[in-house]
Amino acid sequence: MKISFKYFFKLCPILLFFLSNFFVGSLNADYPEKPITLITPYAAGGSNDLTARVFTSYLSDYLGQQMLIKLVPGQAGQKGTLEAIRSVPDGYTLVFTDNYRDQLHQFTFPNDHYDTNEDLVPVARINYGQIAIIVRGDGPYKTWDDVESDAKLRPGKLRISHSGLWAALFVPEWEIMQNLDLRFRMIPYRGGGPAKAALLSGDVDISMAFPATVAEDVKSGRIRILATAGQERQIANVPSFTEIGLSATTGFIHRIVMAPIEMPKDRLLKVRKALKELQNDQRYIDTMRQMGENVEYMDGVDYEEVRQQQSIDYSKLVNSIRVSK
Structure with missing residues (x-):
């Protein structure tokens, strides 16, 4: 059977469409x-x-x-x-x-x-993660009340590390200052790891972290957790954010x-x-x-x-x- 060139050229776009879809489908399947x-x-x-x-x-x-x-x-x-x-x-x-x-x-x-x-x-x-307020285990602060009292006595003196402007630690730290009428000296670092290192080295007085990232430090006594995000306690003897006067939505990532x-x-x-x-x-x-x-x-x-x-x-x-x- 002969197929005219005119008819063949009409079929070409259709054939190309099906062939391209066949090959693309095969590639995507792999x-x-x-x-x-x-x-x-x-x-x-x-x-x-x-x-x-x-x-x-x-x-x-x-x-x-x-x-x-x-x-x-x-x-x-x-x-x-x-x-x-x-x-x-x-x-x-x-x-x-x-x-x-x-x-x-x-x-x-x-x-x-x-x-x-x-x-x-x-x-x-x-x-999702729920942030925690942390301090050094050998530092002067045993509870959140200790930090809050000192911050009110010395506005702007306590140094707090964060993971970068408007990042995961910065936002809840700002909300803490705004909602509890406190002033900290906020010091930026390039991520949560460096922010924690600054706390451990004594460059800052307080910081924030997700519990998973400080679990070994807490176990060894190098870090103490003072409060955790949310309404419910994540750790039995550690208050939740709502217990210290913060919103239940503060500190979620x-x-x-x-x-x-x-x-x-x-x-x-x-x-x-x-x-x-x-x-x-x-x-x-x-x-x-x-x-x-x-x-x-x-x-x-x-x-x-x-x-x-x-x-x-x-x-x-x-x-x-x-x-x-």
Whole structure:
């Protein structure tokens, strides 16, 4: 049977469409064919770094490839976030970030390089963390009341370390000062790890940390926890934030894996599926609990709703802080 050239050329676009979809589908079916880079815009040793190291160590069993951590601290998380957004959106570069860098910073560090709402999509929330107020174990402060009394006697004299402007430690520290009418001398460091080191070295008097990152220090007596975020006590003999006069929402961080917005949908779903399957891995659950971390996983679709509410709440928070200044 002869096919005219005219008829053949009409068929070409249709054939190319089906062929391209066949090959793309085949390629996507093999994803991932190489390790995936997970950018973490933090310094080593903080809670996000530790959490990332735990879940990535087990994820390869479900993803079929390793997820390799790349630390890119700096510029309050903007450096690492921008690197992820500018990467080829093929699913081989993701970013492990938090609610502050994702939603708060649009109001505090506006930039012309990216918009997280337009450039990133949530893959999944890994868990959330509740901050704690910490002091040196050999220091003069045994309770939060000791700190509060001294801070009122010497306004602006007590030094408190934080993990960078508008980052995970800075925000609750500011809320403490605002809500309890206290003044600390706030000293920035490049992440939670360096902020803790400053406390241990005596460069500051007080700091904040997520309990998982100071568990060994507490056990050895090097650090004392004075209060923890939330309404309920995380530690039996340590008061919650509401008990010392703070809001029940102060000091919560959501740890999220995010992807460039143009990442192919089927690849995004593959990573989501692997992360969801990980939640039933008892090894992972036990390791997280040993660190003092929860495994309150949330799918990216559900987290998007939380994300939008955060945007509203942080806008109000920033406006209230600017007014108070």
